[in-house]
Amino acid sequence: MHAPLCGSVCDSGALVPVDEAIRHLLDQAPPPPPVQRIALDLALARVLASDVLCPMNLPAWDNSAMDGYAVRAADVPAAGGALALSGRIAAGDGPGEPLQTGQAVRIFTGAPLPPGADTVVPQESCRVEGGRVWLPAVNRGDHVRKEGEERRQGDCLLKAGMRLRAQELGLLAGAGVAKVEVFRPLQVGLLSSGDELREPGETLAPGQIYNSNRHTLAALLRGWGFEVHDFGVMPDQLQASRQALRLAAAECDVLLTSGGVSVGEEDHLKQAIAALGNIDLWRLAIQPGKPLAFGDVEGKPWIGLPGNPSAALITALIVVRPFLFRAQGVGDVQPVPLRVPAGFDWLKRNRRRQYLRARLMTDVTGHLCVELHPQQSSAMLTAACWADGLAVVECEAQVHKHEPVMYLPFAGLMH
Numbered sequence: 001m002h003a004p005l006c007g008s009v010c011d012s013g014a015l016v017p018v019d020e021a022i023r024h025l026l027d028q029a030p031p032p033p034p035v036q037r038i039a040l041d042l043a044l045a046r047v048l049a050s051d052v053l054c055p056m057n058l059p060a061w062d063n064s065a066m067d068g069y070a071v072r073a074a075d076v077p078a079a080g081g082a083l084a085l086s087g088r089i090a091a092g093d094g095p096g097e098p099l100q101t102g103q104a105v106r107i108f109t110g111a112p113l114p115p116g117a118d119t120v121v122p123q124e125s126c127r128v129e130g131g132r133v134w135l136p137a138v139n140r141g142d143h144v145r146k147e148g149e150e151r152r153q154g155d156c157l158l159k160a161g162m163r164l165r166a167q168e169l170g171l172l173a174g175a176g177v178a179k180v181e182v183f184r185p186l187q188v189g190l191l192s193s194g195d196e197l198r199e200p201g202e203t204l205a206p207g208q209i210y211n212s213n214r215h216t217l218a219a220l221l222r223g224w225g226f227e228v229h230d231f232g233v234m235p236d237q238l239q240a241s242r243q244a245l246r247l248a249a250a251e252c253d254v255l256l257t258s259g260g261v262s263v264g265e266e267d268h269l270k271q272a273i274a275a276l277g278n279i280d281l282w283r284l285a286i287q288p289g290k291p292l293a294f295g296d297v298e299g300k301p302w303i304g305l306p307g308n309p310s311a312a313l314i315t316a317l318i319v320v321r322p323f324l325f326r327a328q329g330v331g332d333v334q335p336v337p338l339r340v341p342a343g344f345d346w347l348k349r350n351r352r353r354q355y356l357r358a359r360l361m362t363d364v365t366g367h368l369c370v371e372l373h374p375q376q377s378s379a380m381l382t383a384a385c386w387a388d389g390l391a392v393v394e395c396e397a398q399v400h401k402h403e404p405v406m407y408l409p410f411a412g413l414m415h
Helices: 016-027 165-175 212-222 236-253 270-277 309-328 383-388
Strands: 036-040 068-071 081-089 103-107 118-122 126-130 132-135 156-158 180-183 187-193 227-234 255-260 277-283 289-295 300-305 338-341 353-362 368-372 391-392 404-409
Touching: 016 289, 016 309, 036 068, 068 081, 068 132, 068 255, 156 165, 156 338, 165 187, 187 212, 187 236, 212 227, 212 309, 227 236, 236 255, 236 270, 270 277, 270 289, 270 300, 277 300, 300 309, 309 353, 309 383, 338 368, 353 383, 353 404, 368 391
Parallel strands: 081 103, 187 227, 187 255, 255 300
Antiparallel strands: 036 180, 068 103, 068 118, 081 132, 126 132, 277 289, 289 300, 338 404, 353 368, 353 391, 391 404
């Protein structure tokens, strides 16, 4: 199904750069799922399967951006003056009769301009005296939303590959689009590996731990808009692992596992994957999360994440997310980092790119900066709960306080 990333990289001891691994994954992403046509109220976070062309001009006609008075700018003296009041137009009304020379019409936000009017004067700038309204000097076109200024009929309203947010749904609704073509949500099979794993609420025997990765990864996948098929924990038995993987591959588009991918580890997961498909074991130049595997199970893509909780979280955010989004049909899959002054010194050089749990703070001068949690262990999630993002330190680099550092907010990675 896929080409190996770079020979027997694990045997050579080489570390694969993170960006190279992501490019390789994106090159191997499968085609998007089938297309569905659905109503807007079901379309939040779904991915457009085709461009949406605007069916009408937006706005459909010239209308008022303010409560005020519609006038012909040429009728208002340069120093301001009074015009006769004639009529009233509210939102939902028709445009009414053509505006006559020397007249002004009371108008409300969103109402269509009467024929002949070209300007709206805000009501707070005007003074009504009897049947006349005093107006200040005006500029032609002030406070008018021109027909088609947002989009013209036939323009591309939204492009294929976009994940629909609330604002896109509002734009579609405002253009009268009731249904959209989207890709069916990606079906992701989630499996855990390890006899030591137990579910919260169960009693732990010596050597056992609670399965935090299952809940972390399932929450991430659902937040990304995918449908999660949770196949639980695979026993450390070859036949049982093969059966669980075969079942997941039959029901899902992509498989995601945690644990059991460290080099030289004694387990049955890698044997089961190799028997059912292909497997690459990589050592990524990333901290936390060096061990990562990619391959296929009976033709379905599979990614194996490390078992340490923070390592599983960060490799899912940085490596798995773009792959799954591409498999879902998303066009732009990579987050854009911010450049923010560091509120810390990081002098430890490392041959892996480091993703440090961090958050944005204001320093004593009131300026924004990035602060680090003091505990950066790959086995602990407390720092990730404290953090609101990740500070990125490149391979072999140092960071000094006040220098700019790349920062990835969780808000952009988890949704």
